[in-house]
Amino acid sequence: MNVWAVANQKGGVGKTTTVVSLAGELARQGERVxxxxxxxxxxxxxxxxxDPETTDDGVYALFRQAAGESTPSPHVRPGQAEGLDLLPASPALAVLDRTLGTRKGMGVVLQKGLASLGQGYDHVLLDCPPMLGILMVNALAACDRLVIPVQTEFLALHGLRRMLRTLEMIGRSRDRAPEYIIVPTQFDRRTRAATQSLYTLRDEFHPHIWTQYIPVDTRFREASRQGRALTCSDPASRGAQAYASLARHLLSLENTPQEELAS
Known part of the structure; x- marks a missing residue:
């Protein structure tokens, strides 16, 4: 089981789109996701x-159960997309830092939960919040690899730098930080700002940056309206092709020995 977290400490960079598109592509290949x-x-x-308002047996239940409270057991739901199962979120997750953030052992709740909930899956993808807290700490502790989508615009670079500082801090505190890859998203080759941002990403963050990019594609919007992954609903589209290429690259990294990656 490969666990990939998709995170950035900035909103609007394409985290959810990345999770759905990668998961859809993996499922399209026959993987259990x-x-x-x-x-x-x-x-x-x-x-x-x-409906997030009615999902009290998702991630929130996992944390309340770990805290010793009597709650519904966490329950994986079938998503309305091909081959994808979902452990859902609810707005109640917003209170976890205040109610459970200081309790011992709360940083590895997800890692322990996936040991049972993740059985039988080839891949688990984590859609992270855009802020540092108990949920992101859990994601970084549980994942084998971190995928950082970064919108190709100047302000998004600040969010990336914050994310990398967080990753460094987690690595110091746990003596382990996940491998990470930076994925340029929402690239519009028609604009000078996007092109300059892409060049900056490649110059400053080599060798951790993916050499390709996710283009602007209006079909993502239509896929989200349908509740489907673009990689399943329109695999020939530009955006789907880009995510299919990213999925192949990530799978190749998982199949490459660490000593070869380091050389």
Whole structure:
């Protein structure tokens, strides 16, 4: 089971789109995929056709159960997309930092939960909130690889730098930080700002940046309206082709020995 977290400490960079598109492509290849919504805004949950207000047996239940409270057991739901199962989010996740953030052992709740909930899946993808807290800490502790989508605009670079500082801090405190890859998103080759941002990303963050990019594609909007992954609903589209290429690259990294990656 490969666990990939998709995170950035800035909103609007394409985290949920990245999770759905990668998961859809993996499922299209016949893989069993679980997606986990860790964001109190619950965009992934809504995308896949569930009402966040009625999902008290998702991620929130996992944390309340770990705290020793009597709650419904966490329950994986079938999503309204091909081959994807979902552990949903609810707005109640917003209170976890205040209610459970200081309790011992709360940083590895997800890692322990996936040991049972993730059984039988080839891949688990985590959609993270855009802020540092108990949920992001759990995601970074549970994942094998971190995917950082970065919108190709100047302000998004600040969010990336914050994310990398967080990753460094987690690595110091746990003696382990996940491998990460930076994915340029929402690239519009017609604009000078996007082109300059892409050049900056490649110059400053080599060798961790993916050499390709996710283009602007209006079909993403239509796919989200349908509650489907673009990689399933329109695999020939530009955006779907880009995410298919990213999925192939990530799978190649998982199949490459660490000593070869380091050389």
């Amino acid at each position: 679980l997606v986990v919504d860790l964001d109190p805004h619950a965009s992934l949950t809504s995308y896949l056709g569930l």
